[in-house]
Amino acid sequence: xxxxxxERVGHPLVLRELPTPQPGPGEVRVRVGACGVCRTDLHVVxxxxxxxxxxVIPGHEIVGRVDAVGPGVEGFALGQRVGIPWLGxxxxxxxxxRHEAENLCDAPQFTGYTRPGGYAEQVVADARFTFALGExxxxxxxxxxxxxxxxxxxxxVKAGPARRLGLYGFGAAAHIVMQVARWQGREVxxxxxxxxxxxxxxxxxxxxxxxxxxxxxxxxxxxxxILYAPAxxxxxxxxxxxxxxxxxxxxxxxxxxxxxxxxxxxxxxxxVVSVAxxxxxxxxxxxxxxxxxxxxxxTHRYALEDANRALDDLRHGRFxxxxxxxx
Numbered sequence: 641x642x643x644x645x646x647e648r649v650g651h652p653l654v655l656r657e658l659p660t661p662q663p664g665p666g667e668v669r670v671r672v673g674a675c676g677v678c679r680t681d682l683h684v685v686x687x688x689x690x691x692x693x694x695x696v697i698p699g700h701e702i703v704g705r706v707d708a709v710g711p712g713v714e715g716f717a718l719g720q721r722v723g724i725p726w727l728g729x730x731x732x733x734x735x736x737x738r739h740e741a742e743n744l745c746d747a748p749q750f751t752g753y754t755r756p757g758g759y760a761e762q763v764v765a766d767a768r769f770t771f772a773l774g775e776x777x778x779x780x781x782x783x784x785x786x787x788x789x790x791x792x793x794x795x796x797v798k799a800g801p802a803r804r805l806g807l808y809g810f811g812a813a814a815h816i817v818m819q820v821a822r823w824q825g826r827e828v829x830x831x832x833x834x835x836x837x838x839x840x841x842x843x844x845x846x847x848x849x850x851x852x853x854x855x856x857x858x859x860x861x862x863x864x865x866i867l868y869a870p871a872x873x874x875x876x877x878x879x880x881x882x883x884x885x886x887x888x889x890x891x892x893x894x895x896x897x898x899x900x901x902x903x904x905x906x907x908x909x910x911x912v913v914s915v916a917x918x919x920x921x922x923x924x925x926x927x928x929x930x931x932x933x934x935x936x937x938x939t940h941r942y943a944l945e946d947a948n949r950a951l952d953d954l955r956h957g958r959f960x961x962x963x964x965x966x967x
Contacts, residue, residue: 643760644947646696649687663710673779675758675964676701699758700726701777701786723771743917784962788812793926795891802864809869812962822847823933853869876901884908
């Protein structure tokens, strides 16, 4: 099979012909129809996550068809369309797994990071962490839901019942969460890079009550803010935009250092919390909501061999929405 391989951290991916992987006990093999390009993939490629151990096949927003089933797997049929997310395996016996917090498992595996991902024609996945997707929608449109959507959903839940919600960093996750939040009846305030008028116009087209630069304050104090941009300096910025008792949710797996800030912008019971990974229940909850909310993703297709261009376009913000590789 063809795959884009990270052979040296910080260097471009290379196209390789690799042996076809075989599923082991409890696993399924999936022929990849589409794989979203996530900012976490950039963190893997650039070495911003710990213990990146090349060679690595990145990619964890995978949609495809089951083409082989390993021993002991039930509930999946050949040809069935499925999705494979970031969380690829958990131990099942640590304290977190036993207390409904498998996203914090002590011995996890992650698709496209510590196990092979979807920048390839085929991928093997733990059947327990593989979602049946049904036949509605096409593969490219669905792919961003497998991380941008799932992490977006978890961050929205963490934000609580905020009526006025701020989204900092208007990319793949924010454009999905915006649609869910609007469907729920919330007012959404979108913050982009200062001067990025295209992102602000895009946010307004999806129903933003207000859109501006991250250097601006919203016209009304926010009940909660979610940070999708991996910029630590936005934490005190978002705190200043909150009402008393408001909450800032840091949704990224990686963020630059948070600068010092005066205590008075945290005082009055404001909070800063983070989101880590996802659970299988998040997937079940989110896909049910996504169907009801009628989410539509803005996508940009790239051929598998153009993965480096897709990553660079994401790095420099050259598109609105999400990039998707199509083998």
